[in-house]
Amino acid sequence: MIDIQKEIDTRDIALKNVGIKDFKWPILVLDRENKNQRTIANIDASVGLCHNIKGTHMSRFVEIIKEIKEVSPKTIEEILENMMVKLDSKSAYMKIEFDYFIKKVSPVTEIEALSDIKCRYEASKEEQFKLLMGVTIPVITLCPCSKAISKFGAHNQRAIVDILVDMNSLVWIEEMVEIAEESASSPVYPLLKRKDEKHVTEQSYLKPRFVEDVVREVALRLERNKRIDWYSVKVESIESIHNHTAFAYTEKGYIL
DSSP states (O other): OOOGGGSBOOSOOOEEEEEEEEEEEEEEEEETTTEEEEEEEEEEEEEEEOTTBOOOOHHHHHHHHTTOOEEOHHHHHHHHHHHHHHTTOSOEEEEEEEEEEEEEEOTTTOOEEEEEEEEEEEEEESSSEEEEEEEEEEEEEEOHHHHHHOSSOOOEEEEEEEEEEEESSOOOHHHHHHHHHHHSSEEOOSOOOHHHHHHHHHHHHHSOOOHHHHHHHHHHHHHTOTTEEEEEEEEEEEOSSSSSEEEEEEETTOOO
């Protein structure tokens, strides 16, 4: 049959990314406690398209993705190499987003429940392989200013910590969660009884944090991790007494 995609294009414009996005697929990811766990991924995959080629073969992305079993830094690089070969390209890109479930134990009653964490891998390959791992963790922040100016109480709210890292060796998702929770006023839990709720409320009050504090605390912990070559940290506080969200951001090496 005629291969229209392989026809010559005379407009002389190369395309950096051509591919598919929002493709759902079941995957197996590494799990520190249980070795692995099954989840559903949302996948974007693309390659660079040469200036003189009309189009790429979109069906080949699906053929490659459906062969994915376990997702790890090694297998992601292999997938990108496969995309470059089968789609005759000098570059490839992939983003894999998925929910990751961690067992959380309530602080007083010690009841177990699963908490979902939003995770992602962003990978590219041209001459070199580049892989970033992103983890988004919910926490609690209690306002230091509110605590200081109030006779009793202080406003607190859920905050979202987004960590993106460039690793030189394996960093567990659970490690990123622990860093975020240690840096905030308190973790959040999927299941709390009254004794637990009292503990979380009082713990938050004793450990007030601005978004700026959380970003700096996370950054300090990431700096000490020799398996991380680069990082970025963004914290968004979904304010409980304002109709807006407060945020702070930094990345490794930033100087003002």
